[in-house]
Amino acid sequence: MTERRKLRMGLVGGGPGAFIGPVHRIAAELDGRIELVAGAFSQSPERSREAGVKFGIDPARAYANYQEMIAAESKRTDGIDFIVITTPNHLHLPVALAALEAAIPVMSDKPATATYEEALALEAAVKKSGLPYGLTHTYAGYAMVREARAMCAAGKFGAIRKVAVEYFQGWLSKPLETTGHKQAAWRSDPARSGKGGAIGDIGTHAFHLLEYISGLEVTAINATLRTVVPGRRLDDDCNAFVRMNNGAEGTLACSQVAAGELNEMRMRIYGETGSLEWRQQDPNRLIVKWLDGPEEIHHAAAGYLSKDALAVARVPSGHPEGYLEAFAILYREFADALTAWKDGNRNPLPATLPGIVAGVRGMRFIERVIESNSREGWVEF
């Protein structure tokens, strides 16, 4: 038995005040397969170095910008094995392109890019490069999301007829972006966020999870977008009808002005004989209801689950796993894929790990929602 060395990761973004950068660091390293060794943490060289110290990496590898990092790391014999992108959305494409250009695999925060056109460009570049590309749709890493997906794939509920997806937050109920709040500021700035506000930030998660769990694809959408907080420059609330490729229909709603909600992502899928319900804020339980029997609660790590769900359990049933652990599953799968790719496997990404195809669909979702909203009616996906 031979264990490989840890894979070396370079992080773009994650400087002081960032939320998601440190999360990527924890998630990437959690299963002991990856270590953060380099970063371009901030556009300010000084703050990048400061972040490097805090992350405990070699000060020489805290770079002033991603270009510098890619150039320098490419020359090292112990250079990074892959790059992680956690910048505001408008930088996703240039960083990814530069990395791919330098033959460095990419793990990217979602959404894949800032616009649909960019996503198509990125998809072409990924395909051309032949390099592994992963997209951190975090919720796809939860054990009970895997269980839900496995149950749908196994046809446990008969044909799926109806879906109800929602992702409600309340934290943008006030115009935080005018108060110096860093997270609110870039998310509501079209130049950095792209065309989507709430639909880009959280709607894409809901959309992805719907397709991921159901195994279906959205084929048409009828959406209505609103900007509820006066002065805000992007949408903060969206309601949509969706039609799936098997004829099922339902709703997909997201909001960042649902005052009082924290991070209420909830997914319900109804089939002919039963249904499932999963909530991100109660992630270790999957609620299963039947037409003719008692309601069930399936618990993470329990012996009766599918092998897909058990494969991602780290601790016994009754010991809650959370957001970071879900995140880390994606990194574990990416690490496996990267290892396989280094071993010559040209198609190493597992179906469970979101990649560029999911990225393009997510950007298409934003574009289609905006189009539907402006037409006030259904549009084909």
Add this chain to the structure above:
Amino acid sequence: MTERRKLRMGLVGGGPGAFIGPVHRIAAELDGRIELVAGAFSQSPERSREAGVKFGIDPARAYANYQEMIAAESKRTDGIDFIVITTPNHLHLPVALAALEAAIPVMSDKPATATYEEALALEAAVKKSGLPYGLTHTYAGYAMVREARAMCAAGKFGAIRKVAVEYFQGWLSKPLETTGHKQAAWRSDPARSGKGGAIGDIGTHAFHLLEYISGLEVTAINATLRTVVPGRRLDDDCNAFVRMNNGAEGTLACSQVAAGELNEMRMRIYGETGSLEWRQQDPNRLIVKWLDGPEEIHHAAAGYLSKDALAVARVPSGHPEGYLEAFAILYREFADALTAWKDGNRNPLPATLPGIVAGVRGMRFIERVIESNSREGWVEF
């Protein structure tokens, strides 16, 4: 102190196999203000008599049909004080008209009639008669619905921005109407149910409760209707966007093919600073969430509630009241109104008791949903 005699009630419907008739009997009598004394329980004279025996009334007052009941009771000195209509929808109008004609006040199951046109006719007749008319939108009788309504009226959440209403059942997931199931049969038969399937049966409840709690009115609607079960003759699933008269928007969904759901009526209303959530299946709790403080659970009959909510509590906090008790509140309010009316009050119905205006709006809702669905877009309400 003088207590009046119990008010005498005559029931139309409620024969063998009926669900809602016996419920009306229990609800009407629960607070000791009303007694069932007469009925036209079935269109079969024999079955009507049989039901009368079961209900424990004088056999002479178990009539073969409503016309006979109205005629006979009108001649008695101890005749009925009001009539209750619990038939399939297509009979609501003729029974109500006959009663009003005979100067008999009416308490009716919802929806008010089978079509919007009928509702307008009924509204005219009610107005002309000057008689009390009540509509049993049961959920309006729950204490915590009253509390939710009071909180909205008091502006506790600031301006309302967003609503999310759903009423999901699963019992029609199979074509029960083809199996001799009485409840399923008339509900899916346009001749008896009217133009609406699920939207008439339960959508009208959701619509009513939205306006009842929020204090707002729906001004536009964009709905998509489906008949999911092959061969069914009316809709069994509906998703809609709604726009309220203050600019708030949201979703209203109902379904009778949401396999595994029992009677999942859930109402969420989001304002600028907080939100509320109420579920019919957990009716003694009102969940209140704030932008800047802990989530709260308000319990029925607790001392901190509004006087509106406390007015309808019968037992101390922690002793659950349910569907029948909510139903009975409407009857208690109707009994009070009827008593006041007998005393000469020409406008005795309280704002908390749904009446003909709610009835007309409910039928308008059905009609507008169908219109929106056929146009595939928004329609004014």
Add this chain to the structure above:
Amino acid sequence: MTERRKLRMGLVGGGPGAFIGPVHRIAAELDGRIELVAGAFSQSPERSREAGVKFGIDPARAYANYQEMIAAESKRTDGIDFIVITTPNHLHLPVALAALEAAIPVMSDKPATATYEEALALEAAVKKSGLPYGLTHTYAGYAMVREARAMCAAGKFGAIRKVAVEYFQGWLSKPLETTGHKQAAWRSDPARSGKGGAIGDIGTHAFHLLEYISGLEVTAINATLRTVVPGRRLDDDCNAFVRMNNGAEGTLACSQVAAGELNEMRMRIYGETGSLEWRQQDPNRLIVKWLDGPEEIHHAAAGYLSKDALAVARVPSGHPEGYLEAFAILYREFADALTAWKDGNRNPLPATLPGIVAGVRGMRFIERVIESNSREGWVEF
């Protein structure tokens, strides 16, 4: 098909300020089998008459005291069929004895009497009279309590090994009895309540339900009693270990100083292969957990329930029934028994309806808890 007339009930207690009297009236009449026709509602003749008016009965039948009621009603051809006792505990025995003496069946609020010695005397009188005697341990009327009982009886969980029963309230956290609070005053007064405070008021419910659901009997108890609020004259908090007749053990706790709790009666029973949990504040659900399968929630009125549970359902699954409906089940069963008794059945009481045996055990429970507490150790039951 012949339906009998309604049974006539006379109520002792239930005057102004009473909580449980009106509850008995609603519960008794709810299923249309019983009507309140007479009462000795208060020890003040004037207040008794006032209550009579409020209850809508013939003023001549609102008596000044129970002796008068029994005497007068016994002479009427339309006299009461049974008497209901809802007084403070110290009157339970004399009222019951007087009724039995006059050949009037008895339905009594719990506990059966004020002391164990009284309970034995009452048991003797009941046996001697041969009359039906029922005891309103309300929670025994809930559908899901019936389901829990049926599951235990059917051995669904294998041998029962462990029980955990608790009944927590917080309303006596302050010395309410010193503030003129009527309910608090008599409950904490040994002259009216008997030897037990919280253990009599709610501990007896917990004890009864444990035996009722499990089908087992308590054979030994080790209890510790406290009076937490200074100056209070009876216990307000109790923790106990219990040993059952099959060797199972567990805890039984009750408190009226558990600040913040409303009416938290919760029962858990663990067997070899699974367990059940029922909470009075969420009464329409029974939680069932298995050693090797998903957790289940069984819903009231669902088709998969036992016939015992379905026998007491009035409305379809998803329509909550509550405290009053549970109470009414006991009255319905008492009405059936009384009818059978009038027809000559000398042993008409069903096993599901608590009676004098449960009453004696409940009083024995109070006596044994006090004995164990004073001995600071186990006592045989």
Add this chain to the structure above:
Amino acid sequence: MTERRKLRMGLVGGGPGAFIGPVHRIAAELDGRIELVAGAFSQSPERSREAGVKFGIDPARAYANYQEMIAAESKRTDGIDFIVITTPNHLHLPVALAALEAAIPVMSDKPATATYEEALALEAAVKKSGLPYGLTHTYAGYAMVREARAMCAAGKFGAIRKVAVEYFQGWLSKPLETTGHKQAAWRSDPARSGKGGAIGDIGTHAFHLLEYISGLEVTAINATLRTVVPGRRLDDDCNAFVRMNNGAEGTLACSQVAAGELNEMRMRIYGETGSLEWRQQDPNRLIVKWLDGPEEIHHAAAGYLSKDALAVARVPSGHPEGYLEAFAILYREFADALTAWKDGNRNPLPATLPGIVAGVRGMRFIERVIESNSREGWVEF
């Protein structure tokens, strides 16, 4: 700003089949302050090496036993900064003593030792050494446990009157120890587990958390122990009354034969004006109930929490943290303490991190429970 190098950790235990060893590795490294560099993972040299490969450490540092590890690491300039003990209980003391002897700080899984006498010996050795010693009572690391502790310390509920603690699992409902199940085998073997079965494995957690949250100390205990599964050699079920140093009383129950329960640790603490409830399986919520106001749910990472609770939050409110993150908080605090100790602070352990005092009390708890059980009554603590 200078960031120190990561602290180097050596692990004892954690070989193939172990549950808790890998958990310690993840938890220790999660916050980027610690790295696993050495281990004596198994008593089989070969399996130890195998585990070392799996953990990705230098093969030369996967030792055949702890003595060897301590000897070898002590000679390295880059030797381990501290040792982590995750063996069965009987090895806790010898490993700890050997480490302390070699001036190596210790982080130990609980319970501290196998017997109370051993704990006293360990306490003496820790004191004599002056070295940091931490004990991983994991649940102490949860944010909402910190919040609960802060609320009690701040007197939010007035004087504490009543406690109710339980820790129920069901996984030992069958004699797993006879089937080759490694976890079950050592836990039910007195030679490896010590005198306590369930009370040692999980009862000590419940006991610790009670004192940790309430800020009170147990002063007397009355416990009843059982071995429910025939043939088992240690207790698998325990019920106890506890008396606290302020006069509060309550129950502490633990079981590993509560069939159907996963890892149900639940803590309720009642004061004069309100109460709190925390469940390990729903760890991001703290339920707070008041005598005179709505029930509240306090959410992890919300702005209204105490600074103690916010100090341990890594992700925004609504993003669940779980068992591993709680565990990692203890390691983060230990890393801080170790760093401070290296800087000369002789008393660096924070009050929030369980240490040898908690370890001794835990072992005292086991010993007192056994004593109380044999005496069948109260014993002083």
